[in-house]
């Protein structure tokens with residue numbers, strides 16, 4: 001499928017002055033042919049990634065004008081998802097999966113459900129073979145801290161993710177970033193081998209080695225968002241630029257056989273000298289530009305071989321090809337087991353609980369059956385701690401939730417799932433663990449402290465507080481513009497709840513202008529449920545003629561308090577969903 005773009009201009013609101021607009025791509029005309037690899041080159045900041053993103057339909061801000069045709073068709077978002085693949089500059093992989101699992105997981109979410117699993121496995125096997133991943137197909141991907149596959153293998157796995165639906169056009173953004181030159185050449189050789197299938201490939205590349213540059217058929221060179229060269233790679237490019245080198249005030253080093261470095265040096269120097277416009281003008285006036293314009297026109301007006309029925313379906317289809325239920329099932333299949341078996345994942349979630357339960361049992365053992373007046377505040381205190389502190393347990397893993405954002409954004413852009421799918425499957429993992437852990441610790445604490453009332457109330461109240469903490473962790477990780485902001489939210493909210501729950505300061509003593517907050521305070525309801533469970537019907541007096549529940553203004557059924565807690569669980573779930581769906585920190 002050829003890609004042709006004419007007079008493509010991209011304008012965005014300036015970072016520096018919100019009232020001004022800047023043109024990042026100016027009147028770009030060019031094309032990418034099937035079975036050919038085109039390099040988007042240029043000095044740093046020249047607009048390579050911007051042009052790639054505009055062509056791939058990945059821009060979320062700014063205005064694009066001009067025309068883009070894929071096989072003669074103006075692409076809809078679903079068309080782009082169906083026929084193109086995009087490899088991001090930085091790898092976004094799931095560390096606990098193997099490359100084979102990562103590819104199959106993506107295939108199950110990206111390919112139609114009607115395609116049998118065997119067909120998807122066959123796609124994975126073909127890609128593993130083509131990308132040279134056989135040696136590591138069953139090795140854990142790992143992370144910078146837990147070594148897994150190598151950087152080159154991770155990059156090739158990332159390329160595989162973009163290829164899983166057999167796209168006709170592949171975009172790559174700086175695929176050699178972070179790789180040594182040998183590995184970079186290997187990765188690019190693998191990518192180049194894909195052109196045999198007839199796929200159209202366009203890749204931004206910053207400073208390629210000569211060997212790497214030789215793999216490309218065409219080069220599109222940008223300077224200040226303008227095309228300064230679009231033509232064949234190799235001798236033609238050198239011939240074009242050689243007479244222009246003398247225009248520079250500061251001469252660049254001799255080529256010494258390294259065209260790639262020479263071209264980058266020359267254009268960077270031209271940029272430094274403010275000659276972007278001059279070089280763009282020279283290209284505009286060249287015969288190369290005329291040839292490019294007529295070839296682009298021919299490719300843009302060439303009819304596509306996609307049936308009208310498919311085109312109509314693609315223009316109306318929703319953002320994903322699988323249903324929410326299917327996607328949730330796939331997420332559970334690949335990610336839940338890995339999470340629940342990961343010591344790091346589980347450890348971060350239960351460490352706080354272990355410490356809290358151990359301290360409660362060591363310090364407060366047996367106090368639940370001692371209704372002596374001097375002990376009542378001790379009981380109230382441990383029930384308060386048990387109702388409030390779990391809210392903070394989730395803060396320990398907010399950083400890991402925050403750091404997962406790039407993966408989530410990439411998978412959303414690739415159309416793997418919807419926000420509700422992500423949030424349901426992730427919270428499912430958390431809730432499964434929370435149910436088990438709170439049951440174990442609640443039983444231990446309940447019996448060691450010899451608490452009174454119904455165990456179920458004590459446990460459910462603790463479970464609800466823990467789930468609220470988890471939900472708030474996801475909410476703050478989604479809301480925080482930076483990791484520090486996300487980290488600060490949960491402690492700040494938790495502290496506000498503790499101060500106004502009515503234990504440190506009784507409800508009547510809370511100033512009227514803040515008393516409303518006690519009604520929307522889940523900690524008060526968690527503590528209240530346990531207090532009523534412990535003291536209801538005992539007529540225990542904290543002071544003469546002052547029954548303890550009356551003193552703290554806790555009344556009614558403990559089940560009603562648990563009901564209120566559950567309402568908070570639902571409200572926070574909805575808030576987390578909305579934030580996950582609509583708050584986007586990554587604008588591109």
Ligand SMILES: Nc1ncnc2c1ncn2[C@@H]1O[C@H](COP(=O)(O)OP(=O)(O)OP(=O)(O)O)[C@@H](O)[C@H]1O
Nearest residue numbers: 012013014015022024044045046047048049050206
């Ligand atoms: N909103 C904006 N306001 C002003 N300048 C912007 C804005 N957005 C992007 N830019 C600038 O646009 C230019 C193009 O950015 P782009 O990321 O496309 O460059 P690049 O060629 O891919 O660079 P690199 O090789 O360093 O990744 C950069 O100079 C960038 O600072």
